[in-house]
Amino acid sequence: xxxxxxxxxxxxxxxxxxxxxxxxxxxxxxxxxxxxxxxxxxxxxxxxxxxxxxxxxxxxxxxxxxxxxxxxxxxxxxxxxxxxxxxxxxxxxxxxxxxxxxxxxxxxxxxxxxxxxxxxxxxxxxxxxxxxxxxxxxxxxxxxxxxxxxxxxxxxx
Numbered sequence: 001x002x003x004x005x006x007x008x009x010x011x012x013x014x015x016x017x018x019x020x021x022x023x024x025x026x027x028x029x030x031x032x033x034x035x036x037x038x039x040x041x042x043x044x045x046x047x048x049x050x051x052x053x054x055x056x057x058x059x060x061x062x063x064x065x066x067x068x069x070x071x072x073x074x075x076x077x078x079x080x081x082x083x084x085x086x087x088x089x090x091x092x093x094x095x096x097x098x099x100x101x102x103x104x105x106x107x108x109x110x111x112x113x114x115x116x117x118x119x120x121x122x123x124x125x126x127x128x129x130x131x132x133x134x135x136x137x138x139x140x141x142x143x144x145x146x147x148x149x150x151x152x153x154x155x156x157x
Contacts, residue, residue: 049155050085
């Protein structure tokens with residue numbers, strides 16, 4: 001889908017497909033590794049058995065900075081299982097000391113690139129996702145790659 005959009009969005013800085021992800025909870029920025037944060041986040045995720053879910057990403061949506069918005073593939077609705085999973089993980093992160101960092105709302109989306117202001121958002125074919133797990137990812141400012149610090153499977157509900 002991103003390849004098909006390139007011609008109509010020539011000024012977009014496209015995200016490398018290896019970096020595609022759905023952010024559940026953004027825990028903050030750091031100019032270097034934060035081992036204390038990562039240890040607490042790992043602890044919050046350990047033993048959490050979120051219910052498996054299906055999600056449909058069905059439309060393009062610009063998000064964030066209006067001068068250089070993220071061009072995202074977003075979901076029109078979120079299944080109850082996903083919201084339950086998100087809230088359960090949120091509660092565990094708050095108990096682990098991330099009260100000021102976890103989001104209060106959630107809009108499932110996948111960032112495809114960073115676009116010009118008011119990008120075109122043509123209709124797109126829906127993409128169905130059925131995640132089998134979730135990961136803890138660390139991204140350090142100025143570095144191109146993510147560090148994967150943990151992986152947990154989703155339960156069967």
